[in-house]
Amino acid sequence: MSTVFVVFYRNMNLGHQNSPDRAALEDALREAGASFVRSFQTNGTVLVKVGDEDPREVVDRAAPRLTAVSGYKDAAIVRPVDHLETILDRNPFAGSTDERTYRETFTFFDGDHDFGAPVPWTNRRGDVDIIEFSQGVALSVIRKTGSRVGNPTAELEARLGVPATTRTAGTIRRLLKASR
Incomplete structure (x- = not known):
C-alpha cells in the first residue's frame, strides 16, 4: 500500500x-x-x-x-499524511490558546531552517505566537486585533527567506479524515 x-x-x-x-x-x-x-x-x-x-x-x-x-x-510543499497525524495526536495546541485566539495554524516550508529565536515566540504586534518549529512546519496561534488577523506565513517567510504556506488546524483535521 x-x-x-x-x-x-x-x-x-x-x-x-x-x-x-x-x-x-x-x-x-x-x-x-x-x-x-x-x-x-x-x-x-x-x-x-x-x-x-x-x-x-x-x-x-x-x-x-x-x-x-x-x-x-x-511553491508546492509536500508532507506525508502520517507526519501530520503524529503532530495532531500530540494535541500541540493544548494550553496555547485563550479567549483572544482566532485560529490554530500549521505553516509549511521546505528546508532545514533555524528559527533564530527561542520558541514559543510572539511577533511585535502580539497577533502571532509560534508555539512549535521543526521539520518544515511551524505551529502557531493567531489572533485578530481590530480588523487585522495575524499572518504566520508572512512572519515565517520574512524570518526564513523561503516560501511558506499556512492552513488552519481545522483544515488539517478534516484533511486527515478525508485521507482515510
Whole structure:
C-alpha cells in the first residue's frame, strides 16, 4: 500500500486568475504519475498517492502543466499524511490558546531552517505566537486585533527567506479524515 501525501500549494485558489481549476490540478498530478489525486477544498491542498516514487518528483513534473493551463507557478510543499497525524495526536495546541485566539495554524516550508529565536515566540504586534518549529512546519496561534488577523506565513517567510504556506488546524483535521 502506498503512502498518502499532501501537497500544499502556496497562493493557489482554484478557479481564480493564475490558478488552475480542480480538474486541471488533478489531471496535471495524474499525468505526472500520481496513482490517486483528490483536491481538498479550494486552497491548493491535494491528497496524492505516488506508489514507490518520490512525491516531490511527481509534483515537480506537474508544475509545467499547471503553468501552461493557468499561469500558476508558485511553491508546492509536500508532507506525508502520517507526519501530520503524529503532530495532531500530540494535541500541540493544548494550553496555547485563550479567549483572544482566532485560529490554530500549521505553516509549511521546505528546508532545514533555524528559527533564530527561542520558541514559543510572539511577533511585535502580539497577533502571532509560534508555539512549535521543526521539520518544515511551524505551529502557531493567531489572533485578530481590530480588523487585522495575524499572518504566520508572512512572519515565517520574512524570518526564513523561503516560501511558506499556512492552513488552519481545522483544515488539517478534516484533511486527515478525508485521507482515510
